[in-house]
Amino acid sequence: MTDVPSAAAEVSTDANTKRRQIRPKAERRRQLIDATIRCIARHGLSSVTMQMVTREAGLSVGTANLHFESKDNLLRETLRFVAEEYHHGQIKIMEGSDIPDLGKRLDALLDFQLGRGVTQRQKMSVWFAYYGEAGARPVYQKIVSTVDRLAAQKLEVLFASIVLEGGYSGVNARELATGYSALIDGLHLGLLVTPRELSKRRARSVARDFLRRAFPQHIS
Amino acid sequence: MTDVPSAAAEVSTDANTKRRQIRPKAERRRQLIDATIRCIARHGLSSVTMQMVTREAGLSVGTANLHFESKDNLLRETLRFVAEEYHHGQIKIMEGSDIPDLGKRLDALLDFQLGRGVTQRQKMSVWFAYYGEAGARPVYQKIVSTVDRLAAQKLEVLFASIVLEGGYSGVNARELATGYSALIDGLHLGLLVTPRELSKRRARSVARDFLRRAFPQHIS
DNA sequence: ACCTAGAATGAATGAATGTTCATTCTTCAT
DNA sequence: ATGAAGAATGAACATTCATTCATTCTAGGT
Structure with missing residues (x-):
């Protein structure tokens, strides 16, 4: 697990423009799980929030609930x-x-x-x-x-x-x-x-x- | 640590009347700490709330913040x-x-x-x-x-x-x-x-x- | 019997969080 | 080039929680 910068998945065509990207489900899941691991390590399981994890993954909160149906499930x-x-x-x-x-x-x-x-x-x-x-x-x-x-x-x-x-x-x-x-x-x-x-x-x-x-x- | 029923400190003069009782600070602190231990064991640290703990102790939320100044402090x-x-x-x-x-x-x-x-x-x-x-x-x-x-x-x-x-x-x-x-x-x-x-x-x-x-x- | 210090209360407050869903955007089969 | 399927978004919503504080109550000293 190499150290990845916070917003790893960020793809920019211009200075501050994020281009929305569609990726296979498995990849998104893995991306979110990795972000969750980093968040737990940095802030502790009890302080982890969905916003925190999705921000770390460079994705939106909606995406997390699309691929895992709830926070509970993501943690599991x-x-x-x-x-x-x-x-x-x-x-x-x-x-x-x-x-x-x-x-x-x-x-x-x-x-x-x-x-x-x-x-x-x-x-x-x-x-x-x-x-x-x-x-x-x-x-x-x-x-x-x-x-x-x-x-x-x-x-x-x-x-x-x-x-x-x-x-x-x-x-x-x-x-x-x-x-x-x-x-x-x-x-x-x-x-x-x-x-x-x-x-x-x-x-x-x-x-x-x-x-x-x-x-x-x-x-x- | 003997198993204590949930609302241990409840004092009733009548069927459903709790009489307010004033007790030394050290006793209240201990009472709240014991309740916290039980709550953590039963629900997990990340799900413990002040309401839960004070209810378990048979006290009000205000009392917990009187003796410990915050939730963080109580947990510490x-x-x-x-x-x-x-x-x-x-x-x-x-x-x-x-x-x-x-x-x-x-x-x-x-x-x-x-x-x-x-x-x-x-x-x-x-x-x-x-x-x-x-x-x-x-x-x-x-x-x-x-x-x-x-x-x-x-x-x-x-x-x-x-x-x-x-x-x-x-x-x-x-x-x-x-x-x-x-x-x-x-x-x-x-x-x-x-x-x-x-x-x-x-x-x-x-x-x-x-x-x-x-x-x-x-x-x- | 009365008074007072301060212990106890819990409704009210405001901030934070999980979840939803109407909308936007990307991809690819046609 | 076009359309459809569905991936991605994030503002809005409802809920929950920690904290506050005006008020009530208790106990011990006089």
């Missing part, structure tokens, strides 16, 4: 987008046979989870904004848990393979996977809320420590 | 209250010389962090509601990080003592403390967002596993 779809993006990225790495070495696959996963793409303030803000509302909104819970469950299973499988390969004893892959997921979530939270106390470098080191303690032969 | 003070309650509880246990055995002190800490008092949906909802907004609100960040830093230091000291007592080698107390804190945060998140997949029992077991792997002699 934005959550779904972010959740799926994150989890698809994870899953791709975990089941990816393009990295045959299991230790390296673990490394790649960690890099993804605590790397540039995910730990951007933008993404993390959106993350936790929705988590915060999830307690009161079953819809949000459902979106997150649906997508979460699959990732949890894949992680469990990966851990089980590593346990088998390393001959580690006394290690429960399922429990460890739950712990690792929670640890990553907690580190994201720390990076968002107390960036002064927790640097990305340290977060990575902490996660690595966790893995090394469980799978010493697989982590250098 | 509510966060401060919850944050301090949680962290004071933790700190009391960690530095508490009433539990001399370090292993048992760890147990007590874990019980507090994943026990009945803290893992109530109410408290956790409030927690993450504020975390969600923290990305966009420096004030919230400051409240949380101020109170968090002290707890982190105490935990580090406790871990260092345990490392010393157990003669554990190759363990960095500071890093481990960061990891443990993150793990607990992540487990809270799981309990809130995906309660179906993560039971309290399992959360406890996962945290215990983490500690056992680091301090085998201190955790049974």
